[in-house]
Amino acid sequence: MVQSIASSHPPPFQPVRRIALEALSGADMDALVGGSEPLIVEGLDATWPDACRSDDIRDVAVFETNPNSVFVNGQQRFGLTSEEFFRRLEAGDNVRIFDGELATSVTDAVTRPQSLFARLRRLDLFRYDKTKPVCFIGGGGAITVLHHDFEMNANWHMVLYGERQVYLWTHDQSASLFKLPLLGLSLIPFSWGLLGYRFARGQSCRLKRGELLFMPPGCWHQIEYPQPSLAVTYAFHRTPSEKRTGERLGAFWFGFMTLTQAVPAGRALAIAALPLIVPWGVFAGIYIWGRFLAVKLLGRLAGAVTVPLRHAETGLLHAYLPLMRWVRRRLWMGY
Template identity: 30%
Template sequence: MKLDLQNIPRRKNLSKEEFLREYFKPKKPVIIEDLTENWPAYNNWSFDYFRKKAGDVVVPLYDGKPAKGRQNSHGVAMKVPFREYIDILEKGPTDLRMFFFNLLQNCPDLVNDFQYPDLGVKFFKKLPVLFVGGEGSKVVMHYDMDLANNFHFNFVGEKKVILYPPDQTGLLYKVPYSIVSMEIIDMDNPDFKKYPALAKAKGFEGRLKHGDALYIPSHWWHFIKYETASLSLTLRSLPKSPGQIAEVLNNLLFIRNYDNLMRKIKGQKWIDYKNRIAVKRSNRNAGIDE
């Protein structure tokens, strides 16, 4: 048994009008192969380049261990200079990842290496962020709390991406009071006996190589596996509709704080409770008897 996935479309020479009409407005993903070819980053960005340009910058690293008990989710595993992290990456597989690292704040000179593409979309220019990961590391299936439209540009290494639209949420074992699927589920090799609803979910997959630009629409679920040590840039376009803005505020002000509070009060019992609810709901949505 396999996940029901179709290939993310790959395009070249995509005009602004075509992008808006065929992908942005209908909220469909696409990989644009030639969007970055004229950027300095296309030729320059490598681990050696970042070692020279940003080697002294201390970066927070995160591992793949799920938070337990009273731990807050997304806790920092360690902080090291960027060059030391690159050394770790080049030694072989590691689950250490660096995510949502703001280039504008930490390495402003590198902002000159890329451009905001002319796709008819208004970008939030205060938040160009780096995502870096070691070979074999994985990002749990989730959607972004701020419901941004993401434009993800891969420059070093290769990664596998699995996407699901919002209408498949009920089958993805979404954890209550969160924006993630159950962390124990490995979407790269799911256990369909334990999580049978996944077999009924319909999604997309693709592989990102050097220079590829992936458009992930707002509210879409995404899982990422670093096939090799990889470095990517994400540019974001924030939601504008009143309904989406209200949901973002609810995510940031209520859901995240409530979940962290309950973790502190109930510890592992809260996590176990949420996981039981996630299994019950998704199996029920899939018409599976418990």
Template identity: 25%
Template sequence: MNTLHLEEIPRIAAISRADFIKQFAKPQKPVVIQKLTEDWPAYQKWNLNYIDKIAGGIEVPLFDDRPISSKYKFNEPHMRMKMSAYIDLLKTQPTNYRIFLYNLLKEIPVLRDDIKFPDLGFRYLRGIPFLFFGGENSKVFMHYDIDYANILHFHFDGEKKCILYPPSESKFLYKLPCALISHQEIDFNNPDFTRWPALQKAKGYITHLKHGEMLYMPEGYWHQMTYLTPGFSLSIRSMTRRPKHIVRGSYNFFIMRYIDNAMRNLFKEKWMSYKNKKAIKRSNKLV
């Protein structure tokens, strides 16, 4: 079986603000903090049954694993469903349908009382704590976030596998032009190095998150998630203060995505085909 070059992400029970800044935030290294949420109400309360009870009547956007195309954009849902029906689906069978980047805490404000913003030296974007849900074996494609934010990713009610790469490895990941994703035909759980030889040069990280654990993902880190069991996660974010990342994030948000949308509208699948071919050509040059 082909395996990627992945280092286990360090795991610690707890850490002081000063040590976190020194050891992880400043050097931009990922870490899992295992007991950060044990004094949160969410640690005791948050599971699928609880979410069903307080948010079951809300209609939520769902994404599956179909490739991004000229028809479906990066953040455009494929269908909608009542939360209660979706949770029933998660409990009864594996499904590719996921909830992605959804501010459920805005819809159900009482959920905000269940979380805290950790004192780790960040200035958080407190108005956008996003939730993510997935069924057994559902996957989130490899991508990085548009704004180069620092991300604290908390998992609840289940287990998920997380693969990360620092921005320095982008050249080996078959990154699509004018996009935040790698080539969507890559299976990062069982990569075909004959087809994707540059992946052998990429050096990344791996961890498995369980209930209540937090993964720190530094600015611009690539991440791919696989839900090993049904569950959900919370991400809170802090904007970058690094000038080069401010520039890159601003370019992504204010220029790149509009260029990409215009090219989709003009050339449709021809544009998508060009991007896929260009990603392969660029990365394979490095082999």
């Protein structure tokens, strides 16, 4: 089971910069969309209707449909109803939903103040052109493991109920997080990042109701649910080129994730597609050690190694994309 970050005696974290909604300046607004550092805006809930500030999580977490899946003690389970989920959440079980869909009446009511969200709408570059946010809910010590979003989108992550513990590392800390090439998921627990995690400069925050966290593209995050908590995320790209790159990376990633789901489920097509991971595995073996050691040993000259590797990554990606898209289309089971 995934360990909480605190249990691995991490190096100290910096606090995330915070700003009150009323104090937001034009420069802060720019930093909230185009910045390269995490930033929190506090006090959005003052602009929400009372119904969205209820003390009962069921009043706020109104689902459109039953969840596609629920993570129970970290294991993905299909076929649970919303009612079953809430029952377990309220009993203090380790359960969470990743990528749920809230009723539009709720998402519309909390997408405010309008002056703030107008800024996002103007970008017109939301992931998959969907303006409705996705929802994340959990409790009982559940953990969303260390990852960055696959499509290299930026995020506004806003808490609607309870509070959650968030750990963040900007993308430049990837090498120290023992990142696998092309992958936005740290498949190795944080505390096993060899020596790397001791070098990683992270930030942390306790994110509460009415607080909105900006995560820049590629920002690593681990989210922990010591108590029941609900949040929504608005995912977006800032420029057409960010969007293009993000969609390509997403195609690779989801293809890979699809195989990790469909092979254990015994899908014959997935087993036939397994050789797709062999060249990637070979490359990953070299990359992990090569990049990590190069960055640590070569210091400012590390670019001599990392730049060619980045080109190799790009080449690999282009060869794989059509195949990975196809795998995803045929086999993805969802979060």
